[in-house]
Amino acid sequence: MEYNLEVLNLTKNYQDFHLENINIKLPKGQIIGLIGENGSGKTTTIKAILNLITYDKGSIKIFGKDNYNLTKEEREKIGIVLDDSFFSPILDANDINKLMKNFYHNWNEKLYFDTLKKFKIPYNKPLKEFSSGMKMKIKVLCAIAHEPKLLILDEPTNGLDPIFRYEIIELFNNFVSNKENSILMTTHITSDLEHLVNEVIFIDEGKIILDIPKVKIDNEYGIIEVLANNFSQIKKDDYIKCLKYKNEYYFLVNSKDEFQKKYPKLEIRKPTLEEMMLILVKGE
Amino acid sequence: MNTIKGLLLKNLYVFKNFKGNIIFSICMFIFLITLGSMQSDIFTVGSILFLIFFGMNSISSFSYDENADSDKYLLSLPITRKEVVLSKYLFVFLNSFISILVGILVSFIITVLVRGKVNNIGDSLRICFLAFTSVSFLMCANVPCIYKWGVEKGRMQSVIIPALFIFLLGIFGSLLFILFPQLYLNIDLLYVFKISPYICFALNILFYGISYLISLKIFLKKSI
Incomplete structure (x- = not known):
């Protein structure tokens, strides 16, 4: 089986928190949901995958290569949504397009503007005037508009209304339908994962307490x-x-x-x- | 190169938020310089005012990034830490440089229109260059403090560190004067002033180079 992401025995020690032996294997064409309450270690895992923090033990491979050895071209194949971090709130959707096309060779302006229209996101309104749902929509859009192969999403459905959550779940399902793309998403809104994920990893106090295919949950x-x-x-x-x-x-x-x-x-x-x-x- | 262009653009967009204030301030400066020029030649003062008022605004881009936790997002895109730091320094430099250039240009035009000519333009430009170097020193002392402690927490250090540096430099100069008074008598201040643009040029490279390396070292080790 080919994996887009492999996390092996990831360990990170903070003074008051320990992430211990996290293992995630994300095959092509699959979606894994990382579930846990706030402070359970989901975001720390994502940060380690994205090389934003160093880790004490273990290895992380993206597209078969160590995450710290990825070239820019390989990093361009990853799409990111971070719950608590984005561009300055004074920017608008037009500004973001101008920035992103400098960061990604594959930035698809047509897809970006078409989806902006579909999501009913205003072009010229600064982010600070957006609702939290609208902010999340544009974050998701920025994660997919360069047509990545791997999506890493930290709480991507936070603040979204049920209709958009449904739309976004459809979008993620379409994303993996080519059997090449994969998604790792964390959430504490577990209902979003019910009809979306192939595998569920429950994490608590920095440890994986259950890693199980969704079909097994349904059947057994x-x-x-x-x-x-x-x-x-x-x-x-x-x-x-x-x-x-x-x-x-x-x-x-x-x-x-x-x-x-x-x-x-x-x-x-x-x-x-x-x-x-x-x-x-x-x-x- | 495109990445740096994008990052510079991101920093530049910060000014969108107070473009009204900037336009108003420029108009006010033009008015004040015009008024001042009617009394005497204030070409140098006008240019330096522009530099001080607009040239140090680049710090606000750090503030906006910190509030939105943008570094975390940027570093998860195909952008390296080196590019983030380099783009900030380019932005800081370009902002100061364009500010003094615009200041010189505006003051020159007004002075020529009001008074017919600028007196001692060579000396005035030398003083502008000295002022630019002083601002570079302050900015280059500030940026590593921001990378180390953040905009808010680093505010105090941003004042203390350059002040301490100037204080130590003063003590060093005084000691030299006490120990080797002859050294000072032999210095031709007029000559030093004449070659000051070259000294300033070298100092600017030194300030920006050292400051960039310190900031990069801090940022490379920083957990985001």
Whole structure:
């Protein structure tokens, strides 16, 4: 299998935070979602991939080459959305086009302006007058208008309304449909990933707690809701983690068919990624 | 080269935000220089005023970048840290240089229109060049402080470091004067003034060169 991005045993130590042995393998044509609560290490991982910070251990390969050895031409094949960083807010969409065409040989002005129109982004209005959703739209547009092969997106759906989130998910699906392009995206809005990703990586306190294909979640994982007084009937070995919420216990299981055989009277349903994240992070 | 052009353009766009103020200030300066020229030849003062007022505005581009955390975004594009630093220095230099050039041009035109000619134009230009070098020194002391501590935190250091440097230079000069008074008596100040453009040229290269290398070293090691 060919990978557009490989992160192997990435370790970064800060005084009060440690990112430990992060492994991500992103094949061509696939989308991986990196999920975790704020401060879990998602952005640190992205920063390390983009060479914005040094790391203590591990290696990062993009298009098969160490990330710090990439040529400009190779870096031009990457599209970036960073949640907390962009151009100065006094610039407008026209200015950004003028800048970006100097930074990318492949900058596609027609695609940029056509998509601006489609996204209903004004050309001459400074970014400071944009809503957070509009700012995110132009960030996403800047990430795709040079027709990259790898998209690295840090919280790309933050601040977007449901309609645009739907549009953007369509856009990302089209992006990988050529089986050559890939996307790594972090988010804490897990609902966006439900119909988008091929693989989900849950990260908590700097460690990967679960790395799993989405299809496996759909086919094998399940959630069982049990009232507190029935809690003791489920044995510890039969579930991964459970979370108490109000008067109910939520059990996460990784083999729903087996579980159903053991407990035929209990109802199992498909977990959402949000529920999985909550139970994996907060459950016992 | 295109990358540097793009980065220079990005810095230049900062002025969009106060283009009204710039136009108003230029008009005010033109008015004041015209008024002053009616009394006496203020060609040098007018040129230096332009340099001081407009030539140091380039620092605001650091401020805008810091507020938008632009460096992080820029470095994730196909742009190197070296290019970011180089573009800032080019911008700082060009901004000061264009400011003094415009100042000289405006003051020259007004002085000639009002008074018919500029007195001692050679000496006046030498003084302008000295002023330009002083501004270069201040800017070159400021930029590494900004890279090290940021615009806000580096504000104090940006004042203290050049002041300390001038203070130490003063002490060094005084010591030389006390220890070797003959040395000063032998210096032909008029000759030094005559060759000052060459000295200034060399000093500018030295200031910008050293400052660029310090800033680059800081920025290469910086976690963004």
